Amino acid sequence: MGYVLNRIALFPLVMLGVSVFVFVAIRLVPGDAITAMLGTEGGMLTPAQRETLTAYFGMDQNWFVQYGRWLAGLLQGDLGVSVTYGQPVLEIILDRFPLTLELAFLSMFIAIAIGLPVGIYAAINADRPSDLIVRVFAMIGQSTPNFVVALLAIYVLSVGFGVLPQMGRFVPFFDDPIGNLAQLILPAVALGTAFAAAVTRIARAAMLDVLSEDYVRTARSQGYSQSYVIWRHALPNALIPVVTLSGVEFGYLLGGAVIVEQIFALPGLGRVVLDAILQRDYALMQGVVLFIAFNFLVVNLLVDLAYAALDPRIRYGAK
Amino acid sequence: MTTFTKATAVSAIALGLAIAAPAGAQTLDVAWSQDATGLDPHTQTAFASIRLLELLYEPLVRLGPNLELQPAVAESWEFSDDATTLTFTLDADAVFHDGTPVTAADVKASFERILDEETAAAARANYTSITGIETPDDRTVVFMLDGPNVPILNGMASINAAVVSAAAIEAGTVGTEVMGSGPFTLAERTPNANARLAAFADWHGGDIAYDEISVSVLPDETAILASLRAGQADFALMTDPLVATLVTGAPGLDLLTAPTLSYHVLQLNASRAPMDQLAVRQAISCAIDRQDILDGALLGEGEVTGPLTSPAYRNDPASLFCYEQDQDRARELLAEAGFADGFEASILAANGEPPTAIAEAQLIQSQLAEVGIDLEIETQEMNVYIDRWLAGDFDMAVALNGGRVDPYTMYNRYWTEAGNLQGVSNYIDDTLDRLMEQGRVETDEDARKETFAEFERHIAEMSPWVWLFTGYTYTAQTEAVEGFEPTPTGSLFGLVDVTLAE
Numbered sequence: 121m122g123y124v125l126n127r128i129a130l131f132p133l134v135m136l137g138v139s140v141f142v143f144v145a146i147r148l149v150p151g152d153a154i155t156a157m158l159g160t161e162g163g164m165l166t167p168a169q170r171e172t173l174t175a176y177f178g179m180d181q182n183w184f185v186q187y188g189r190w191l192a193g194l195l196q197g198d199l200g201v202s203v204t205y206g207q208p209v210l211e212i213i214l215d216r217f218p219l220t221l222e223l224a225f226l227s228m229f230i231a232i233a234i235g236l237p238v239g240i241y242a243a244i245n246a247d248r249p250s251d252l253i254v255r256v257f258a259m260i261g262q263s264t265p266n267f268v269v270a271l272l273a274i275y276v277l278s279v280g281f282g283v284l285p286q287m288g289r290f291v292p293f294f295d296d297p298i299g300n301l302a303q304l305i306l307p308a309v310a311l312g313t314a315f316a317a318a319v320t321r322i323a324r325a326a327m328l329d330v331l332s333e334d335y336v337r338t339a340r341s342q343g344y345s346q347s348y349v350i351w352r353h354a355l356p357n358a359l360i361p362v363v364t365l366s367g368v369e370f371g372y373l374l375g376g377a378v379i380v381e382q383i384f385a386l387p388g389l390g391r392v393v394l395d396a397i398l399q400r401d402y403a404l405m406q407g408v409v410l411f412i413a414f415n416f417l418v419v420n421l422l423v424d425l426a427y428a429a430l431d432p433r434i435r436y437g438a439k
Numbered sequence: 440m441t442t443f444t445k446a447t448a449v450s451a452i453a454l455g456l457a458i459a460a461p462a463g464a465q466t467l468d469v470a471w472s473q474d475a476t477g478l479d480p481h482t483q484t485a486f487a488s489i490r491l492l493e494l495l496y497e498p499l500v501r502l503g504p505n506l507e508l509q510p511a512v513a514e515s516w517e518f519s520d521d522a523t524t525l526t527f528t529l530d531a532d533a534v535f536h537d538g539t540p541v542t543a544a545d546v547k548a549s550f551e552r553i554l555d556e557e558t559a560a561a562a563r564a565n566y567t568s569i570t571g572i573e574t575p576d577d578r579t580v581v582f583m584l585d586g587p588n589v590p591i592l593n594g595m596a597s598i599n600a601a602v603v604s605a606a607a608i609e610a611g612t613v614g615t616e617v618m619g620s621g622p623f624t625l626a627e628r629t630p631n632a633n634a635r636l637a638a639f640a641d642w643h644g645g646d647i648a649y650d651e652i653s654v655s656v657l658p659d660e661t662a663i664l665a666s667l668r669a670g671q672a673d674f675a676l677m678t679d680p681l682v683a684t685l686v687t688g689a690p691g692l693d694l695l696t697a698p699t700l701s702y703h704v705l706q707l708n709a710s711r712a713p714m715d716q717l718a719v720r721q722a723i724s725c726a727i728d729r730q731d732i733l734d735g736a737l738l739g740e741g742e743v744t745g746p747l748t749s750p751a752y753r754n755d756p757a758s759l760f761c762y763e764q765d766q767d768r769a770r771e772l773l774a775e776a777g778f779a780d781g782f783e784a785s786i787l788a789a790n791g792e793p794p795t796a797i798a799e800a801q802l803i804q805s806q807l808a809e810v811g812i813d814l815e816i817e818t819q820e821m822n823v824y825i826d827r828w829l830a831g832d833f834d835m836a837v838a839l840n841g842g843r844v845d846p847y848t849m850y851n852r853y854w855t856e857a858g859n860l861q862g863v864s865n866y867i868d869d870t871l872d873r874l875m876e877q878g879r880v881e882t883d884e885d886a887r888k889e890t891f892a893e894f895e896r897h898i899a900e901m902s903p904w905v906w907l908f909t910g911y912t913y914t915a916q917t918e919a920v921e922g923f924e925p926t927p928t929g930s931l932f933g934l935v936d937v938t939l940a941e
Contacts (some may be wrong), residue, residue, distance in 0.1 A: 151822025288655020
């Protein structure tokens with residue numbers, strides 16, 4: 121318990137570090153909101169017009185003042201207002217997050233539902249032809265970028281069948297679960313393919329490791345059935361690296377899947393970040409990245425807790 | 440796959456396709472890849488914003504498919520004989536979306552808003568010659584100009600000069616609430632995702648044959664093509680020639696093209712050595728094979744052009760300086776300038792903007808290498824590119840610059856002494872300045888054409904830039920869509936004439 125509290129106590133410090141980093145990084149990128157909005161027409165502005173816009177975008181103050189203002193707002197739960205959306209940043213995030221979360225869960229579900237059994241199967245059949253086939257497919261799956269899977273899926277469906285999941289009008293799950301899943305299944309497959317391949321490989325390697333351990337051999341020599349040994353003795357230990365991998369991947373997915381969201385025109389966090397960067401929408405960019413960092417911290421904490429649950433030997437904080 | 444499983448797969452996916460639309464309403468489903476960056480017609484200059492706003496707002500006049508002036512809020516207009524005053528008579532039937540009539544006071548308030556520096560309208564530069572606006576009655580607006588200015592009329596045919604309601608200006612809601620007099624009202628919009636435009640029943644321009652436009656923003660153009668194929672989109676705007684040309688091979692889809700006013704150009708920075716030497720610039724112009732770049736980078740989708748791209752002013756580019764590649768002459772000119780062994784320079788290109796920019800830079804690189812000029816390609820993200828472009832911080836740059844109907848409005852920013860973008864063009868001479876001024880005040884159409892033809896010959900010979908070609912605007916549509924006419928400006932206003940087969 122003390123460990124968890126310690127970790128949680130560290131959150132604000134990490135978040136502060138992230139906030140400073142994001143704040144500075146986006147401002148170090150050349151180009152500003154005026155350029156993003158007006159393009160080359162920005163050259164037609166008079167100095168007075170430019171001043172007006174600079175003030176409008178809040179760029180007329182020095183960085184310390186800008187950061188101070190933003191931080192003060194943040195502490196009161198105010199992430200600022202996005203100049204491109206004309207909406208409070210928090211509202212935009214909360215609007216987009218359910219989609220990203222759902223997509224992350226679906227991808228993880230696909231990855232584990234496929235990767236774990238296949239990986240275990242390959243480990244049990246190590247070095248047989250079936251193992252080889254699994255390894256080849258896992259290698260291909262892991263090295264195929266998700267956008268290739270996405271584009272292939274779109275191409276095959278639209279050209280071969282003349283259908284596509286509805287793009288551009290996202291239907292939230294609670295409004296229409298079937299419509300929602302029809303929209304998200306392809307993106308989830310695109311994201312889940314490489315993820316599943318990674319899970320397969322890790323699960324296989326971990327299982328192989330565990331199967332050669334003394335306690336597994338002991339269990340076998342005591343006459344337990346193969347499935348009992350695997351299920352009761354080997355699997356829980358083989359799961360630890362799978363949980364680590366899935367946790368980290370899940371954390372990444374919560375940051376939004378920029379390219380896949382772009383291809384399927386899904387309004388998730390990834391696209392918001394991309395749009396915010398392209399438009400130099402500082403408040404939006406800072407808010408979303410901070411939110412993503414927060415999620416990452418929470419997911420990491422949960423993964424650590426899952427460790428402890430899976431392996432009682434791991435006792436954080438115990439001397 | 441068997442027919443059965445295929446059909447099952449199709450219906451399984453089709454289950455998820457239905458979206459809410461009012462029963463019986465006819466919807467035109469439109470897809471485009473970039474969304475508007477804002478809703479204020481006076482300050483939004485991005486192509487993507489203008490495409491949306493010109494369906495919601497109206498200027499006094501607009502350009503037709505052949506770039507001819509057409510009535511919009513104004514039903515007629517007239518210059519005084521000396522071209523120093525311009526009088527508009529407003530259409531009595533023009534009303535804003537809330538039903539209030541569009542009056543002279545709204546026009547006056549709109550232009551005052553554009554001219555007010557607090558508004559920060561980049562288009563203000565086009566209207567600074569307006570010295571006063573009079574409104575003798577509700578339907579008459581008189582613009583007083585600081586001198587003869589014929590091009591200003593074409594300049595007003597822009598959504599950046601839209602007439603917004605004086606009440607909305609007063610309330611400060613322009614840009615947050617749409618209150619235009621255009622053919623559609625904005626029923627709903629989620630930025631970067633979608634929008635719904637309802638046909639405005641009281642639009643003074645006539646009836647629209649369908650009930651609403653549903654816009655989907657699909658950032659990936661391959662996805663746009665797929666959604667056309669799947670019948671999700673009826674109509675789409677495309678920008679990448681490599682994807683757009685795939686439409687022609689797809690059954691049931693039509694690709695419509697129009698040559699654009701915007702032009703692809705190799706900008707030389709004449710303020711930097713050795714491009715400050717005329718012979719070097721001319722050598723570069725002679726070393727370039729424009730058609731080869733057009734074929735290589737744009738699949739030949741376009742036309743080699745001189746500086747004037749507007750159909751009414753366009754001349755045969757073959758007569759211009761070194762429009763036929765001549766490497767020997769290029770080498771001679773380089774030797775004459777003292778660069779017989781060539782030189783090194785860099786060329787700036789924006790990543791993906793236009794989609795062909797990098798390919799163009801690579802072809803230019805290889806063509807100039809043949810005469811000994813060694814180019815290093817600097818690829819930059821669009822915003823960074825623009826900052827450097829505006830600062831004139833490049834040796835050479837590949838650009839796709841916007842065109843205008845009138846050569847004066849199109850080029851005075853670059854090629855006059857007082858031009859706002861002199862820092863970008865980095866070249867001016869007395870002849871250019873004189874010819875531009877002449878083009879501004881001349882009222883006789885033929886004389887104007889001759890003036891600009893001379894301007895074109897001169898600038899091609901001075902070669903501060905090497906004009907390459909114009910591309911096409913692309914719209915794709917299903918067979919159900921009829922009546923849309925593409926225009927060189929890329930305007931989608933023609934959607935008002937569309938009919939949808941059941």
